[in-house]
Structures are given as C-alpha cells and as structure tokens.
Amino acid sequence: xxxxxxxxxxxxxxxxxNAIQQVFKAANAEVQVTETEIYNQLVEPPxxxxxxxxxxxxxxxxxxxxAPPMVANELKAVxxxxxxxxxIEVAGxxxxxxxxxxxxxxxxxxxxxxxxxxxQKLSDKNPKSMIxxxxxxxxxxxxxxxxxxLCLGDALVKMLRYSGYEIISSTFPGDVGTHVAKCLxxxxxxxxxxxxxxxxxxxxxxxxxxxxxxxxxxxxEDEEKTEKYETNKKQLTExxxxxxxxxxxxxDLWKETRGWSxxxxxxxxxxxxxxxxxxxxxxDVDADSVKMAKKYFAEGQLIESQGAIGLDFxxxxxxxxxxxxxxxxxxYATKDIELARRKxxxxxxxxxxxxxxVRQALHFKQVFxxxxxxxxxxxxxxxxxxxxxxxxxDGAMSSRKGNIVPxxxxxxxxxxxxxxxxxxxYEAEWSADEVESVSDAVAQGAIKYGMLRQDTNKKxxxxxxxxxxxxxxxxxxxxxxxxxxxxxxxxxxVADLASFDGTLxxxxxxxxxxxxxxxxxxxxxxxxxxxxxxxxxxxxxxTAKKFNVFYHECSIGKAETEExxxxxxxxxxxxxxxxxxxxxxxxxxxxxxx
RNA sequence: GGUUCCGUAGCUCAGUUGGAUAGAGCAUCUCCCUUCUAAGGAGAGGGUCGUACGUUCGAGUCGUACCGGAGCCA
Numbered sequence: 001x002x003x004x005x006x007x008x009x010x011x012x013x014x015x016x017x018n019a020i021q022q023v024f025k026a027a028n029a030e031v032q033v034t035e036t037e038i039y040n041q042l043v044e045p046p047x048x049x050x051x052x053x054x055x056x057x058x059x060x061x062x063x064x065x066x067a068p069p070m071v072a073n074e075l076k077a078v079x080x081x082x083x084x085x086x087x088i089e090v091a092g093x094x095x096x097x098x099x100x101x102x103x104x105x106x107x108x109x110x111x112x113x114x115x116x117x118x119x120q121k122l123s124d125k126n127p128k129s130m131i132x133x134x135x136x137x138x139x140x141x142x143x144x145x146x147x148x149x150l151c152l153g154d155a156l157v158k159m160l161r162y163s164g165y166e167i168i169s170s171t172f173p174g175d176v177g178t179h180v181a182k183c184l185x186x187x188x189x190x191x192x193x194x195x196x197x198x199x200x201x202x203x204x205x206x207x208x209x210x211x212x213x214x215x216x217x218x219x220x221e222d223e224e225k226t227e228k229y230e231t232n233k234k235q236l237t238e239x240x241x242x243x244x245x246x247x248x249x250x251x252d253l254w255k256e257t258r259g260w261s262x263x264x265x266x267x268x269x270x271x272x273x274x275x276x277x278x279x280x281x282x283x284d285v286d287a288d289s290v291k292m293a294k295k296y297f298a299e300g301q302l303i304e305s306q307g308a309i310g311l312d313f314x315x316x317x318x319x320x321x322x323x324x325x326x327x328x329x330x331x332y333a334t335k336d337i338e339l340a341r342r343k344x345x346x347x348x349x350x351x352x353x354x355x356x357x358v359r360q361a362l363h364f365k366q367v368f369x370x371x372x373x374x375x376x377x378x379x380x381x382x383x384x385x386x387x388x389x390x391x392x393x394d395g396a397m398s399s400r401k402g403n404i405v406p407x408x409x410x411x412x413x414x415x416x417x418x419x420x421x422x423x424x425x426y427e428a429e430w431s432a433d434e435v436e437s438v439s440d441a442v443a444q445g446a447i448k449y450g451m452l453r454q455d456t457n458k459k460x461x462x463x464x465x466x467x468x469x470x471x472x473x474x475x476x477x478x479x480x481x482x483x484x485x486x487x488x489x490x491x492x493x494v495a496d497l498a499s500f501d502g503t504l505x506x507x508x509x510x511x512x513x514x515x516x517x518x519x520x521x522x523x524x525x526x527x528x529x530x531x532x533x534x535x536x537x538x539x540x541x542x543t544a545k546k547f548n549v550f551y552h553e554c555s556i557g558k559a560e561t562e563e564x565x566x567x568x569x570x571x572x573x574x575x576x577x578x579x580x581x582x583x584x585x586x587x588x589x590x591x592x593x594x
Numbered sequence: 595g596g597u598u599c600c601g602u603a604g605c606u607c608a609g610u611u612g613g614a615u616a617g618a619g620c621a622u623c624u625c626c627c628u629u630c631u632a633a634g635g636a637g638a639g640g641g642u643c644g645u646a647c648g649u650u651c652g653a654g655u656c657g658u659a660c661c662g663g664a665g666c667c668a
Contacts, residue, residue, distance in 0.1 A: 044610075046615075054614085056613065359665065361597095442633090453608095457599060458599095473618070488631095522610095538618090541618085542618090548635065549636095551635085552635045558629070
C-alpha cells in the first residue's frame with residue numbers, strides 16, 4: 001500500500017522474509033507473508049535497552065502451530081548477520097534488533113543533514129484532494145475557537161503535501177444571513193451611522209463590527225418579550241430583504257462592512273501564516289444553490305413534504321434533509337451541495353475534506369448522502385473531519401452571547417507575556433525587531449501547539465492563565481531546544497560536518513536520540529493519513545526531550561576528541577533539521593535564539 | 595426517546611490499529627547553573643484503565659449491557 005521509506009526497517013524485511021521462508025520450508029508449511037507485512041509489524045520495544053526494533057512472532061507461531069518463543073529462536077538461528085545490525089536477541093516471543101551507531105547515523109543523521117530525508121515521497125496513492133477549513137462569519141469576531149479549526153486545516157494541508165498528495169486549500173466564509181442583518185440593525189438603530197462613519201478610519205473596525213453583533217443579540221434578547229419585538233422583527237426582515245435583493249442602503253452598508261470583516265480575517269491568516277488557494281463565499285453560492293435545488297425538484301429527484309422540498313433519509317436514521325423551505329429559500333445543506341458541485345467541477349478533485357466542528361456531524365452526513373443520491377460519484381470520498389470545540393472554564397463560547405476570547409487578544413497577551421517573562425533579560429543585547437519577531441514566533445508555537453496537541457475528538461477548555469504557562473509539553477519547549485542547537489552550532493564551527501564518523505555516536509543518549517529520529521517520516525505519514533496532527537506534536541516533543549538528555553549528558557564543547565565533537569555536532573544539526581521541518585508542518589516557526 | 599463521541603494518576607492528556615513492566619506534562623517533595631541557554635536535566639510519591647460479563651494464547655485497545663458526562667436530531 002504505502003511505499004517503504006524507512007531505511008532501517010527496510011533493511012530488516014528481506015533478511016526476515018528469507019529466514020521465515022526457511023523456517024516454514026523446514027516445517028513443510030505454507031508461508032504467505034510479504035515484505036510490506038513484515039515492515040508494518042516491526043515495532044519499537046518498550047525500552048531501548050531491549051532493542052531498537054522488534055518483530056513479534058505471534059502470527060507465524062499460529063501458522064506453524066508452535067509456541068512464539070520457539071519460532072523466535074528458530075528465526076534467529078537462520079538469520080545470520082545483517083548489515084548495520086549490531087545484535088539480534090530473542091526475548092520471549094520477540095526478536096529484538098539493535099542497530100550499530102554507524103547504521104543509525106547513516107540512516108538518519110546523514111539524510112537529515114543533506115536534506116534528502118525531507119524530499120522523499122512518502123505515499124504512492126495521492127488522489128487530488130481539497131481541504132476546506134476556516135469558515136468564519138463576517139460581522140462576528142474571530143475568537144480562540146476559530147483557531148483550532150485554522151490550525152487543524154493548515155497542518156493537514158502541509159502534512160499531506162509533505163507526504164506527496166496534491167492538495168487544494170479552500171475557505172468558505174459566511175458573509176450573509178441573519179447575523180449580518182442583526183449587526184447592521186443594531187448599528188442603524190442603537191449606535192448611529194455617524195459613529196459608523198468614524199469607524200471607517202479605525203484599524204480595528206473588523207473587531208468593532210463583531211462587538212456590534214454581540215451587542216445586537218443582547219439587545220434583541222432583552223426586548224424579545226416587550227412591545228418592541230414586532231418592530232425589531234419588521235426591521236430585521238426589511239434589512240434581509242434588501243440584502244437579498246442586492247440593492248438599497250443596507251446592501252451598500254453590507255458591502256462596505258463585509259470588507260472590514262474580511263480585513264480582520266486576512267489579518268488573522270497573515271499572522272497564522274495561512275494562505276488559501278480558493279475563497280468560496282456564501283453570498284456567491286446562495287442564489288445558485290436555490291436554482292440548483294429547484295432544478296433537481298423539477299427533474300423529480302427531490303420530494304415534497306409539508307410544503308418543504310428535500311430528500312427523505314429517515315430509513316437511514318438521517319431524518320429529512322430539507323433543501324427548500326416552504327417559502328422557497330434554501331438552507332445550509334442546499335449551499336453545501338452547490339459548493340460541493342463547484343469544488344468537483346472547478347478542480348476535478350477526487351477527494352473532499354471538510355474541517356468543521358462536531359456539531360455539524362449530522363449535517364455533513366446528510367449532505368454527503370444527498371450528493372450520492374444526486375449522482376456525484378465523489379460523494380463516497382467526501383470526509384468530514386470533525387473536531388470537538390473549544391470552550392471556556394464556565395461553559396461554551398458564543399459570539400451571540402458575547403462571552404468569547406478574541407483571537408488577537410490571546411496573541412497580544414501571549415506576546416507580552418513572552419517579552420516580560422523571558423525576553424526582558426536580552427534587552428541590552430537584542431534589537432527591538434528581534435524581540436518582536438521572537439516573541440511572535442514563540443506565541444505562534446504556544447498557541448498552535450496548544451490547539452493541535454490534543455486529539456480532535458476531545459474538547460479543549462481554554463484557560464488564559466494555563467495557556468500562558470510555557471513549560472513542560474508545549475510549543476516553546478520544542479522551539480527552545482531548537483534555539484539551543486543553533487546556539488551551539490554558531491559557537492563551535494567544524495569544517496566538513498557531513499564527513500563525521502558515525503561509529504563514535506555510541507553513548508546511550510546518542511543512540512536513543514537517533515533511534516527516535518529515524519521514525520520521522522513514518523510518523524508524518526501516519527499522522528497525515530489518519531488526519532492527526534497531534535501525532536506530530538507528540539513526536540516532536542519526544543524528540544526535544546531526547547535531545548535535552550543528550551545535551552546534558554554529552555557535551556559538545558568538551559568532547560574528548562575533535563572527531564567526537566564533529567559527530568555530536570552532526571547529530572545536533574540533524575535533530576535541529578528534523579525539529580524545524582516537523583514544526584513547519586504545524587506552521588510553527590523556529591527562532592534562532594530565545 | 596433516537597443517535598454520535600468521551601470516561602486512563604489529584605488536574606490536563608498520550609497509549610504505534612489486540613502484544614513485553616500502562617506513560618508524559620502540571621501540581622507536591624528531593625537534588626543539579628565557576629561546564630555548549632535552568633523556557634532545562636536527574637530522582638520520589640501518585641493507577642481496580644467508569645462497572646460487569648464476553649471474545650482468545652493475550653484486552654486500556656474488540657463485542658454486549660449498564661453507570662456517568664457532552665453534542666446533535668425529534
């Protein structure tokens with residue numbers, strides 16, 4: 001299925017296959033096992049003292065009708081020596097392999113130094129895919145909850161591209177709907193257009209708009225049971241009518257203020273380092289989606305039920321998927337079907353991934369089912385990557401209720417915290433520009449790592465005080481290790497690093513580090529194909545931890561010989577390269593010092 | 595009521611697709627800066643993997659039922 005790409009695992013598969021064939025032949029048994037299967041069954045032992053890779057003999061034992069330890073012994077007897085392997089030990093049902101320092105160094109330190117490690121194509125099946133993520137609404141403020149979506153989508157795009165997939169990234173902001181009407185209604189009736197005019201020159205006009213939206217909701221809720229209710233409702237309906245008609249004072253106001261929100265989105269995307277290949281707008285698919293639904297109804301592909309038009313999936317426990325309300329207007333599902341059609345046609349994609357929170361699970365099941373019924377063969381390759389939401393210690397976040405933490409607030413608090421707590425000691429030494437850029441890089445590390453480290457199906461409780469703690473398992477921990485390596489590299493320059501002697505890297509800390517480094521591409525591929533950026537977070541954290549042990553136990557500056565110093569420097573540089581490439585997959589930059 | 599997800603150390607979470615002695619961080623308690631950045635390292639304590647059956651050589655991982663929490667639908 002997947003290309004074999006990890007050289008040390010690969011070096012064991014053929015000898016193991018030969019040995020297995022011999023053992024089976026001697027037992028007059030039929031053997032059916034491939035190199036790929038052997039490759040996939042090579043696991044890491046619980047600790048490095050046992051070995052660097054292990055092969056469990058359970059399956060073979062079953063086929064041979066013998067006890068696993070016996071099979072392990074038989075295999076060892078016929079295995080002979082393998083290039084780059086220092087020892088083969090039997091431990092119960094396991095065959096444990098230890099590599100030589102040179103074998104490890106050649107397999108991972110060299111290719112990391114010359115960058116070849118990062119140029120491998122990891123997967124041979126790479127359907128052209130689109131990843132849609134970040135669907136913020138205009139006229140609302142972007143908060144920390146949106147960041148989880150942004151980080152997930154962005155990391156997936158980068159991980160899959162790294163693995164060899166052709167990926168188109170897209171975003172689908174919601175720039176129409178009742179939230180827009182509410183916001184404009186509040187400005188018109190409770191703030192005044194003169195205040196709005198002043199806001200034209202405010203660099204934070206996008207944020208202001210979001211605050212107006214929250215204020216609008218509070219006002220409307222307050223007045224819901226008063227005599228003002230009917231008036232408010234009428235006014236909102238009028239605004240919506242103008243927006244739909246595409247003309248009138250509110251339509252002009254919408255066009256202008258929509259731009260303000262888009263500015264805010266772009267500010268956030270720029271900070272996060274995110275770019276989209278394609279921007280789809282809800283306002284753009286809106287009208288066409290209704291036309292499309294009417295056409296399908298005319299063709300007899302949809303059914304009518306109590307005045308509404310749609311598809312009945314109740315036999316599949318998906319309920320009724322409404323596409324046209326009795327007043328002839330469309331719904332979210334209508335738009336998503338039209339949007340999906342455009343994605344298929346515009347880009348000829350085979351696979352379509354949606355990064356949207358778990359609350360939309362039923363919605364996407366219905367949409368994918370509808371696409372299938374309507375004859376889109378790509379429907380079976382539509383995938384909803386659902387993640388659990390971010391909430392505050394006192395409950396769910398909601399722009400409607402106004403209890404949100406605006407993303408840019410978190411960013412500025414984080415940057416200030418980094419400056420005052422950590423960077424102040426460099427004030428005399430560093431330029432203001434460097435303090436600024438390093439604090440920003442660390443803030444990105446803290447926020448993005450924090451959003452990605454947890455599995456997608458677990459919710460994140462956002463507590464500002466907790467997020468500002470930057471020790472232990474965190475993005476900055478990894479960045480810190482990287483910065484230390486850069487510091488060493490700049491201090492001890494060695495000519496012709498690539499010619500280091502790998503046999504010298506025999507210290508336990510060096511072996512453990514290399515043994516871990518060799519898994520980089522395997523972890524990235526697994527993370528990419530299972531849509532789990534958290535796997536890369538854990539891997540990089542472990543890498544930094546193992547480097548720190550090496551750092552404390554194996555001095556580079558005080559190495560006994562120049563050759564050993566060179567070899568350790570090569571290992572440190574290779575580690576830095578892996579940390580940098582790994583963090584880049586999570587869109588986290590690395591500072592040269594911090 | 596139907597349906598999906600979650601339940602692992604005091605707290606927040608990992609657990610390589612069923613394998614070796616269940617691991618990290620935070621918090622608590624000890625050590626280590628005249629040595630390449632202490633945002634670091636070494637060590638200690640802390641577990642009935644929600645409960646009960648079942649599947650098998652083997653279950654935190656798979657199945658069934660129940661308990662508790664969350665989401666969506668009606």
